[in-house]
Amino acid sequence: MRIAVPAETDANEARVAATPETVKKLIGLGADVVVQAGAGTGSGITDADFEKAGAAIAADAAATVAGADVVLAVRRPTSASLAGVTHGAAVLAIMDPYGQHDAVLDLAHANIQAFAMELMPRITRAQVMDVLSSQANLAGYRAVLDAAAEYGRAIPMMMTAAGTVPAAKIFIMGVGVAGLQAIATARRLGGVVTATDVRPATKEQVESLGAKFLAVEDEEFKQAQTAGGYAKEMSKEYQAKQAALTASHIAKQDIVVTTALIPGRPAPKLITADMVASMRPGSVIVDLAVERGGNCELARPGEVVVTDNHVKIVGHLNVAGRLAATASQLYAKNLFAFLETLIDKESKALKIDSEDELVKATRLTADGAIVHPSFAAA
Numbered sequence: 383m384r385i386a387v388p389a390e391t392d393a394n395e396a397r398v399a400a401t402p403e404t405v406k407k408l409i410g411l412g413a414d415v416v417v418q419a420g421a422g423t424g425s426g427i428t429d430a431d432f433e434k435a436g437a438a439i440a441a442d443a444a445a446t447v448a449g450a451d452v453v454l455a456v457r458r459p460t461s462a463s464l465a466g467v468t469h470g471a472a473v474l475a476i477m478d479p480y481g482q483h484d485a486v487l488d489l490a491h492a493n494i495q496a497f498a499m500e501l502m503p504r505i506t507r508a509q510v511m512d513v514l515s516s517q518a519n520l521a522g523y524r525a526v527l528d529a530a531a532e533y534g535r536a537i538p539m540m541m542t543a544a545g546t547v548p549a550a551k552i553f554i555m556g557v558g559v560a561g562l563q564a565i566a567t568a569r570r571l572g573g574v575v576t577a578t579d580v581r582p583a584t585k586e587q588v589e590s591l592g593a594k595f596l597a598v599e600d601e602e603f604k605q606a607q608t609a610g611g612y613a614k615e616m617s618k619e620y621q622a623k624q625a626a627l628t629a630s631h632i633a634k635q636d637i638v639v640t641t642a643l644i645p646g647r648p649a650p651k652l653i654t655a656d657m658v659a660s661m662r663p664g665s666v667i668v669d670l671a672v673e674r675g676g677n678c679e680l681a682r683p684g685e686v687v688v689t690d691n692h693v694k695i696v697g698h699l700n701v702a703g704r705l706a707a708t709a710s711q712l713y714a715k716n717l718f719a720f721l722e723t724l725i726d727k728e729s730k731a732l733k734i735d736s737e738d739e740l741v742k743a744t745r746l747t748a749d750g751a752i753v754h755p756s757f758a759a760a
Contacts (some may be wrong), residue, residue, distance in 0.1 A: 384451050386453045405417070458477045477497075480646045522561060528698060576631070685697050
């Protein structure tokens with residue numbers, strides 16, 4: 383069994399899908415591992431590090447994937463970049479399948495078994511494979527650090543001989559994994575933290591971290607969570623009530639971090655231009671949803687926008703990737719944990735059980751077709 387780890391081609395992607403630690407474990411499963419030269423450079427991993435772990439180094443992407451039974455990647459590869467893999471090869475990556483029917487269909491027509499790691503079910507067995515959690519955790523942490531770097535004042539309260547410096551007021555919008563880590567980080571830095579989310583279960587989580595919860599707690603709010611733990615899209619009426627509540631709150635904040643995402647839909651607009659205009663000069667907004675259209679009306683992907691009233695709106699792309707070494711370490715472990723379930727321990731070959739709940743949840747393509755029910759008819 384040959385496992386390939388090509389270098390990422392996206393200019394904003396510094397992560398890599400394997401580390402020396404996971405390479406050793408893959409070899410322990412009986413695999414030959416091939417890594418493209420320079421694949422780990424952005425994460426501080428040299429070719430020599432991979433070679434020491436037992437991997438072979440290939441000069442280019444074509445040589446890396448040639449004859450591969452498994453390809454591990456961070457972002458969805460193109461079917462062209464996978465030319466030369468074995469028939470029915472498994473490709474594990476963050477596939478971003480929503481609205482990408484043609485790209486997914488291309489993988490199907492190339493006889494690839496594409497597995498979308500972000501569709502991993504949130505069950506106990508799959509916790510170690512949950513790439514959304516591992517990467518969002520780092521994004522929430524980095525978002526607060528990016529905000530602190532752009533904010534021209536100190537975060538914690540400081541009592542000095544020259545006077546007292548008040549603590550920064552920090553508002554976290556969206557309390558998933560990223561939001562919870564943002565709350566914890568903001569608290570560690572000494573900020574006065576408030577947070578909001580449409581899911582009622584998050585109130586206790588917010589308060590357990592020492593932050594204050596802010597939400598319109600009506601009947602719709604009590605039903606605003608799917609069985610899988612994700613946020614539901616709220617009605618226009620609820621959104622209007624929540625916007626009115628948060629508008630006055632945002633005007634008093636020094637830093638706002640937005641993390642709200644709904645799977646398969648554009649990011650909900652939480653901060654309007656008028657809300658931004660109400661903020662004090664020097665305030666900072668970090669929009670973690672900018673790649674899905676943004677939670678802030680004025681956010682721009684890949685840019686730090688400075689408004690007329692001197693509010694900075696930070697729209698960095700791939701925020702988890704801004705901590706590439708740590709992000710790669712966790713992501714590679716997520717991949718290994720899942721791939722291990724797809725390998726027969728006796729034959730040391732790929733053996734995919736179509737009835738396995740993990741396979742059903744994540745496999746997009748097989749046997750030349752899109753097989754995932756959520757995308758087959760897209």
